[in-house]
């Protein structure tokens with residue numbers, strides 16, 4: 492398996508490299524890390540980080556693990572997160588640690604979100620689960636925030652530092668994750684979108700929109716080379732772009748009612764693109780293309796299906 496890099500809002504999750512070993516050696520040596528993980532030894536032996544990183548290539552090649560360095564632009568490696576995968580079961584166990592100086596900034600939660608998305612997305616797993624010691628509620632908080640459900644307590648499940656520890660079991664299955672993603676997507680519905688189109692001469696472009704295309708000037712900042720026009724609930728921004736690399740072929744699409752009347756108006760104004768007459772398209776729209784003064788294409792379409 493080729494491990495991808497996963498960017499998040501503040502982090503980049505990427506494969507570890509040999510150059511990360513000194514940082515991992517320092518961070519993983521903290522007693523706080525060993526205290527709540529099942530396998531990280533304390534004291535952490537010299538060279539253990541380098542050996543651990545050396546093993547990743549084989550683990551990834553076998554498909555049994557996906558191990559990511561959690562990195563920030565300012566601090567480099569701040570922790571690690573991994574999926575221990577059972578390919579035949581289509582499930583994986585999630586595990587992670589964050590270096591003590593970086594605790595409490597939401598890094599574990601942000602990284603876990605990305606890795607859980609990866610597990611159900613690219614890896615198409617059925618289930619992701621995780622354990623944490625009952626004495627480690629911070630880890631439980633992370634798992635809850637990525638949508639896992641508490642599945643029970645395994646009493647005296649872990650023998651560590653001459654003590655038996657109760658362990659909490661959490662899990663998430665693909666359907667639940669998909670449902671959460673739908674809710675997340677609905678919560679971030681896009682209400683409005685304003686295309687910004689390039690133009691060589693802003694004043695001339697504005698005149699064209701007002702006089703030929705029937706749009707209304709909403710604002711105009713000549714010194715900044717920026718203006719806005721509106722028509723029937725839609726807004727366009729125009730930006731002066733007179734450098735040698737002026738973008739070509741910019742366009743935007745409008746869904747309208749009364750496309751025939753608009754077409755007649757734009758034909759009379761001589762702004763219809765000869766290559767874009769009003770036509771019924773296979774995608775269920777009656778559509779035509781108008782051109783602004785700079786050759787930006789304005790597609791206007793009306794739904795024809797019931």
Ligand SMILES: CC(C)(COP(=O)(O)OP(=O)(O)OC[C@H]1O[C@@H](n2cnc3c(N)ncnc32)[C@H](O)[C@@H]1OP(=O)(O)O)[C@@H](O)C(=O)NCCC(=O)NCCS
Nearest residue numbers: 527587588589594595596597598599600623628629630632
């Ligand atoms: C557990 C660990 C990964 C959390 O990392 P982190 O980046 O600090 O976690 P986050 O900031 O994303 O979130 C921690 C959450 O736990 C909460 N939390 C912290 N201490 C808590 C406590 N004692 N009780 C309840 N919740 C607690 C925080 O408030 C936060 O939730 P919030 O954002 O809703 O306020 C980190 O402490 C760690 O690496 N510990 C050692 C290794 C380990 O335990 N790994 C997990 C093994 S299962």
